[in-house]
Amino acid sequence: MPRNLDLTALRSFVTVADCGGVTRAAGLMNLTQSAVSMQLKRLEEALDLPLLDRSGRGIALTPAGEQLLGYARRMLQLNDEALRKMTGSDFEGVLRLGVPHDIVYPVIPKVLHRFATDYPRVKVQLASSFTRVLRSQFERGELDVILTTEGGVDQGGQTLTTLPLVWVGAPGGQAWKQRPLPLAFEERCRFRQEVQAQLDRAGVPWEMAVESESTRSIEATVSADLAVHAMLEGTEGQMFEQISHNGTLPDLERININIYVAETLGGTVQEEMADQIRHAYRAMGSGPDLRAVG
Known part of the structure; x- marks a missing residue:
């Protein structure tokens, strides 16, 4: 008949191995040295x-x-994962997640659904804004986990994937053939100046077809074939389609999708959310191995 290993004894064994001695391990586990021994x-x-060589000065x-x-x-x-997911005792409260509005799809809805199933006692508050706004809120401690779209990655961040910025327009649209090229971007969109600079370098005249901070206004203008826009490849959804311009429009930069995780609350819930986001991006097969900075 199979025998079972004592998980309590295994926990003491691992703690002693990590600490290099019984005394410190007992202190961390709030046990007496004799109990651990x-x-x-x-x-x-x-x-x-x-299992332990006690012949030297240490273990x-x-x-x-x-x-x-x-x-x-x-x-x-x-064992710990099963207890957390079955009881939810370690996962209660509110988690504040910030995501740029243009990369909410296709990953975030699936992550939110799975996270709510796994940790029903955690309320997730989703904030959708521009990267610079999310970074400011994160630095002020107002958000626990954020995704960003950036040309690089700052200290403490981790690059999930790198995607090209592509031209998008209305399905079957013709606005991209017009000159000046009509553009539609939110005033604080980080892609706006990049697109304008690339068009200037390529000698393509352009004009802003709409000035708005409303993403809905941008979507309406582009989907009505009144302007073109630029988005990360794979995030355009059904409303837009990539423009097959055959080189008449300039190529655009590649953008990192980065993740930053706050450490202020011990990181337990935040890391669970971050791990699910990392897993979702890996499942997309859309990028290199994750790269961490600092």
């Missing part, structure tokens, strides 16, 4: 193997202990 002894007896792992450590970490991780 007893758990380690029971674990060694259960396996009939020495070192034996070859058997080194082998067990990996298994123990995975077992404890699964």
